[in-house]
Amino acid sequence: MAVAAAAARVWGSSRGLDRAGLLLLRRPGARGLARSLPRRQEQQHFPSLDDKPQFPGASAEFIDKLEFIQPNVISGIPVYRVMDRQGQIINPSEDPHLPQEKVLKFYRSMTLLNTMDRILYESQRQGRISFYMTNYGEEGTHVGSAAALDNTDLVFGQYREAGVLMYRDYPLELFMAQCYGNVSDLGKGRQMPVHYGCRERHFVTISSPLATQIPQAVGAAYAAKRANANRVVICYFGEGAASEGDAHAGFNFAATLECPIIFFCRNNGYAISTPTSEQYRGDGIAARGPGYGIMSIRVDGNDVFAVYNATKEARRRAVAENQPFLIEAMTYRIGHHSTSDDSSAYRSVDEVNYWDKQDHPISRLRHYLQSRGWWDDEQEKAWRKQSRKKVMEAFEQAERKPKPSPSLLFSDVYQEMPAQLRKQQEALARHLQTYGEHYPLDHFEK
Amino acid sequence: MAAFAATAGGLLRLRAAGSEGQWRRLRGAGLLRGLLQPESATGVAAQRRRVAHFTFQPDPEPREYGQTQKMNLFQAITSALDNSLAKDPTAVIFGEDVAFGGVFRCTVGLRDKYGKDRVFNTPLCEQGIVGFGIGIAVTGATAIAEIQFADYIFPAFDQIVNEAAKYRYRSGDLFNCGSLTIRAPWGCVGHGALYHSQSPEAFFAHCPGIKVVVPRSPFQAKGLLLSCIEDKNPCIFFEPKILYRAAVEQVPVEPYNVPLSQAEVIQEGSDVTLVAWGTQVHVIREVAAMAQEKLGVSCEVIDLRTILPWDVDTVCKSVIKTGRLLISHEAPLTGGFASEISSTVQRSRAIQRAVTGRHPVCRVPSTLPDA
Numbered sequence: 110m111a112v113a114a115a116a117a118r119v120w121g122s123s124r125g126l127d128r129a130g131l132l133l134l135r136r137p138g139a140r141g142l143a144r145s146l147p148r149r150q151e152q153q154h155f156p157s158l159d160d161k162p163q164f165p166g167a168s169a170e171f172i173d174k175l176e177f178i179q180p181n182v183i184s185g186i187p188v189y190r191v192m193d194r195q196g197q198i199i200n201p202s203e204d205p206h207l208p209q210e211k212v213l214k215f216y217r218s219m220t221l222l223n224t225m226d227r228i229l230y231e232s233q234r235q236g237r238i239s240f241y242m243t244n245y246g247e248e249g250t251h252v253g254s255a256a257a258l259d260n261t262d263l264v265f266g267q268y269r270e271a272g273v274l275m276y277r278d279y280p281l282e283l284f285m286a287q288c289y290g291n292v293s294d295l296g297k298g299r300q301m302p303v304h305y306g307c308r309e310r311h312f313v314t315i316s317s318p319l320a321t322q323i324p325q326a327v328g329a330a331y332a333a334k335r336a337n338a339n340r341v342v343i344c345y346f347g348e349g350a351a352s353e354g355d356a357h358a359g360f361n362f363a364a365t366l367e368c369p370i371i372f373f374c375r376n377n378g379y380a381i382s383t384p385t386s387e388q389y390r391g392d393g394i395a396a397r398g399p400g401y402g403i404m405s406i407r408v409d410g411n412d413v414f415a416v417y418n419a420t421k422e423a424r425r426r427a428v429a430e431n432q433p434f435l436i437e438a439m440t441y442r443i444g445h446h447s448t449s450d451d452s453s454a455y456r457s458v459d460e461v462n463y464w465d466k467q468d469h470p471i472s473r474l475r476h477y478l479q480s481r482g483w484w485d486d487e488q489e490k491a492w493r494k495q496s497r498k499k500v501m502e503a504f505e506q507a508e509r510k511p512k513p514s515p516s517l518l519f520s521d522v523y524q525e526m527p528a529q530l531r532k533q534q535e536a537l538a539r540h541l542q543t544y545g546e547h548y549p550l551d552h553f554e555k
Numbered sequence: 556m557a558a559f560a561a562t563a564g565g566l567l568r569l570r571a572a573g574s575e576g577q578w579r580r581l582r583g584a585g586l587l588r589g590l591l592q593p594e595s596a597t598g599v600a601a602q603r604r605r606v607a608h609f610t611f612q613p614d615p616e617p618r619e620y621g622q623t624q625k626m627n628l629f630q631a632i633t634s635a636l637d638n639s640l641a642k643d644p645t646a647v648i649f650g651e652d653v654a655f656g657g658v659f660r661c662t663v664g665l666r667d668k669y670g671k672d673r674v675f676n677t678p679l680c681e682q683g684i685v686g687f688g689i690g691i692a693v694t695g696a697t698a699i700a701e702i703q704f705a706d707y708i709f710p711a712f713d714q715i716v717n718e719a720a721k722y723r724y725r726s727g728d729l730f731n732c733g734s735l736t737i738r739a740p741w742g743c744v745g746h747g748a749l750y751h752s753q754s755p756e757a758f759f760a761h762c763p764g765i766k767v768v769v770p771r772s773p774f775q776a777k778g779l780l781l782s783c784i785e786d787k788n789p790c791i792f793f794e795p796k797i798l799y800r801a802a803v804e805q806v807p808v809e810p811y812n813v814p815l816s817q818a819e820v821i822q823e824g825s826d827v828t829l830v831a832w833g834t835q836v837h838v839i840r841e842v843a844a845m846a847q848e849k850l851g852v853s854c855e856v857i858d859l860r861t862i863l864p865w866d867v868d869t870v871c872k873s874v875i876k877t878g879r880l881l882i883s884h885e886a887p888l889t890g891g892f893a894s895e896i897s898s899t900v901q902r903s904r905a906i907q908r909a910v911t912g913r914h915p916v917c918r919v920p921s922t923l924p925d926a
Contacts, residue, residue, distance in 0.1 A: 263694070297727035306726045313693060314726035318717045324683045325718070328690020328698070335647070335672060335696070354710070358683030365678055366687075521724045522763045524733055524787040527816065527864040530763070 185392035188439055189419060190409035194468050196476030198414075205414055205421070209483050215256060215413055216478060217492070218276045219248035219471050224496045225271075225281065226444070228504055229288055229302075233448040237508060238288045242303045246411070246443030248272050249470025250375050253416025254436075257424060258343060263333070264312045265326040265344045267319065268303055269375065269442075273345070277310040281500060285507035292554050297521070298513040320350040323359030323372070327433075330368035334431055341424045343371045348437075349380025351394045360401040363433035371423045372403070372435045375410065377442035382455040398435035410438030411470040414477075441468070514554040515541065609837040613804035614774055614821075620807035629799040631773035631806045632661040632738070635780040636699065638810035640669045643697050645734075646784070648674045650684055650701030658703060659740055659799050685711035685737060689719050692732035692789070699784060702739040705793055706753040711737075719789040720764030733787035738780070741769065741793035742834050743885050751796075754833070754886040756862045759791055760895060766790040766815060767862040771836040772798070773806045778813030779860065786815060795833040818866035820873065824855035827879035830870060830896060832859040835883050842883075862892055867899055874900055875909045 162171055191203045198204045226243040233241040244251065251272025258264075264273055271284070283295060287305050290298035296306055296314060306314025313322070313329075326344035333340040350356060351374055363370050374394040378385055391397065398405030404426070408415045416438055423434035441464040445452045452461070478484035519534040520526060526534070541548065616623055626634060640646050648662060654676045656663035666674035677684050684700050691698035702708045708715075715737070723731035743752045759767045766788055770776035776794065783790035795802075821836070822843060829839045836858045843854035855873050859865060874880045880900055882893035900906060 265690075295727050295729055296725065299727065300725050304725070306729050308729040314722075314730055316718060316721070316725060318713060321686065321714060321718050324686025324714070325690035325693065327683075328687035328692075329694050330690070331647075331687070332645070332691045332694040332696040335645070336694075354682055355686060355714075358678075358680045358686060361678045361680065362683050362687050366675070521728045523766075523864075524723065524731070529864055529867065 180391055181396075182390070182392050186395045186405070186407045186437075188407050188409050189415050190412045191414040191418060192412050192473055192477060194473060196473040196478075196480065198477075203414075203418060205418055207414075207417075209481075211256070212474070212478065213483065214276070215252050216471070216474050216484065217496075218252045218272060219413075219474065220492065221281075221496045221499070222248055222251070222272045222275045223471060224493075225275075225284060225500050228497075228500050229285075230444075230448065232288075232504065233302075238302050240302045240448055241288065242268055242447045243444035244269055244271055246441045246464055246469065247375055247377060249413040249474070250373070250410040250416055250438045250440055252276050253410075253413040254343065254345075254371075254373055254420040254438075257417050257420035258341065259424075261311055262340055262424070263326075263329050263342045265322040265329070265342065266312065266315055267322065267346045267350055267375075268315050268317075269347065269377075270345045271303065271305065274305055274307065274310065274312055277307075277312065279305070279307055279310055279312075281503035282506065283307070285503050286510070289507045289510070290512055291507055291510035292513050293507070293510060294513070297517050299517075320346055320353035320355040320359075322346070323350075323353075323355050324362060326372075327359050327363045327366070327368050327370055330363065330370035330433075331366055334367070334369055339428060341369050341371060341427050343373055343420075345373045345375060347380060348374060348376040348378075348385060348394055349383065349388055351397075352388060360397065360403060360433070360435070364402040367431045368433055369427040369431050370433045371420065371427055372398075372433060373420070374435070374437045375440060376437055377410075377440045379442050379446070379452075379456070381446040381450060382452070384456075393437055393439075395435060395437035403433050403435045405435040405437070407437045407439060410440030411468055411473060413470055413474050440470075443469075512553045515550075609834065609841060611772070611798060611802045612837055612840050613802070614772060616805040617774060617807060620811040621809045623805040623807050625803060626773050626777075626806040627798075627800050628770075628773045628776055628794065628802045629659050629661045631777040632780060632794060633663060633665070634806065634808065635777040635784070635810070636662060636665060637668070638781065639697070639699065639784050640665065640673060642810070643784075645696035646673070646699060647691065647696065648699045648701065649677050649687070651679055651703050652676060653701050657701065659794075659796065661701070661738075661794075661799075681707055681710040682714055685714040685719070688735050688737065689714060689722070689732045689789075692735035693722070693730055695734065697734045697784060698732075698736070700735065700737045702737060704751055704753075704796075705739040705741040705755050706750045708737075708739055708755060708791075712758070715759065715765060715789075715791070716762045720762050722764075722789075724764060731787070732789050734784075735789040736780075736783045736786075736792060737790070738792045738794060740796035740799070742795045742797060744797045747796075752885075754793070754884065756793060756832075757886055757890055757892045757895075760863045760865075760892050762863070764788070765863065767793070768815060768860065769793045769795070769833040769862060770813075770860070771795070771833055771858050772802050773804050775813055775858075775860065777806055778811050779815070781810050782812045782815050785812070790815075793833065797834055813860070816861045816864050816866055818860055818869040819858045820855060820869065821858055822854065822856040824853040824877065826853045826877055827881060828855045828857060828870070828873040828877045830857045830859055830880065830882045830893075831884065832862065833885075835885060839883055859896075865896070867903070870896065871900055871903045871905055875906055 162169060191198060193199055222244055226245060229241045230243050232238050247269060251270050255273040255276035260277065282293060286293035287296055288302035304315040306312060323344055323346060326342050330342040333342060376393055380388055395405045395407040406419050408419045410416060419436050423436060427434050443461055443465050475484060515537065516534060519530050522530060636648060648665060652658055653662045653674060654666050662674060681702055688698040688700035719732050719735060742754050756767050756769065759765060766786060768779050768783055768790060770779045780792055783792050829843060831839045840856055843856050846852040846854050855877055857870060857873060880897065882896050884891055884893055
């Protein structure tokens, strides 16, 4: 005890002392020490402490050679895939052996999304909607992951995950309603197109600021864990959004607070015009996971079965073990960033064509289906016609509907409308009574 | 850095010029005054640091809420949190250092009582704390987030303004984070300097969708905090840190509510309306007493309590009665919340009608909703 007290004066911290004191006074074998130590009154020598660092901040061995760790970017984390680019299973033990109906659902979801994208992109070009973002090339990331989840798993997205909603049978009418901002829009016409949300399908409404959903998803996962809900939360984001501080915050919180969450990064090569070489210098996003203590994997995002397998296993373990998983799905953004973008300004048409023709999630799945005898050219033709017809019908209906009433400008700011907002709502109503002819009120519900 | 925004603009009932001069002199008085007290017999002046520039005035013991206990501000906060976690099994408290009791001891004993899954530390990251809190609230559970000092709330500004405040509106009421409350120590404490003294309520006042509340006392704090936690909108609750220990009064042990968006007239008067919130309420109470004694001026003292949405009617009603308005806050003058109050009061139709007997000119409404 006297030695312990003396050591306290040398080191100061009582916590450090306790460990040192215990090392001295415990029987051999405690904390991995084999030797018994003679108790010395005069000398402050603790040979056992030389063998292992005692810092609370890290659990590691000593090294006496000066060596910087080389970040491995030449040959990074390998890309997990199940199918080759021609849709053939490479390793049969990785084939998820999904039933025909399910795989056909994958295919129909991806192609219906593709068809809807084409028509809505065009409708923006024609001035019918204000803005649109396509999902070309990334359909596999949406559908593969959505299919691996339970229907009640909560989804936080960024903006390029419409296929998740499509897989969950979100009706075309509601996609269109949101893009047109008409009276049927569940969001009451308040946001720009593609900012979908659906409480029934557990898809949290999209917001424009990037990566803000990441720490939110972690909080939701924590609440799900407390509720013993047997639910996972999945959080989608792009490799660009992963640079935001909120991403760092989300990863760290998920790991320290042990949350059942899947972080799903769509690494599609570009953040608007910024290529990945200007977005990060490390080995993508998957390599960051271990830095936070997070189980991580990189997958071929254009291989719907690889995405499915990884998400399925991540889901199982996240819920069972209450820990986060990071999946980096490598893919390519075939379309422009949005209707406000012309990507020929920063990348070659050849590059885009390669991905469109040689490595597309829809083509690869179609080859798989055809090789199984589950799909053929005739069905393809019929389905293309049918899906186009469905989309066009929903589109024409959406166009005809009016916009929501202007009074909805003021509701839902708070749960109850405060006096000051009510006054403004009334002021607007009076203004429109006098000057209504200057506003396109015919297009709006009363 | 007290801000005095006296609005005498359209109001025509002026008193003698002498009293105006007295007001101007008071404006120059700084918030913090060190006092020199010679202590030793040799005559060497020993400086004893005395930084409290006011005396906390407790309110009379409340009778209608059952048994009370002597509590200071942080104990009243602890009591409110204790009540909340007791009756709401989904409620959790998190932030930096809350587990051991918090740097201001507001969460002492709660982790032992309710468990480590309900009262827990987070990594040092305000944007994460608020984002995480929003996520908890989205699932319907009650999230009580602590930001260690209001001075450090800014990394979370995006999550508060762009996300929490707009969650319900942008989703068409499909989703909301109404069960989120953010607490933060606020205001001057004497030695805090630039980064442990700020009053950032004005930044958040400009953000429809959230509520911003500042209590003046332990009794008010517990009732207002309970109201914030139960309110179905995300709330920011600023706690005047200098009052954590300095403010002591009788506070009910059981839960009770003090309503939000209702200002309190804590002293009636006829000559001038004084408005403040938080610590400054006690300063203006002293000012009111001085004005009465030395100038024979009768002050009506209002504690605003909720900054957003604020109680326009109570303030306007008072100004119609007195004809003068003086607002005082610690935060910087330009763009401070006093400017919102004074411009609203001056624009107010009721006041303009009271002054001129005529209807004011129509205002063009803004295109985006603002509270």
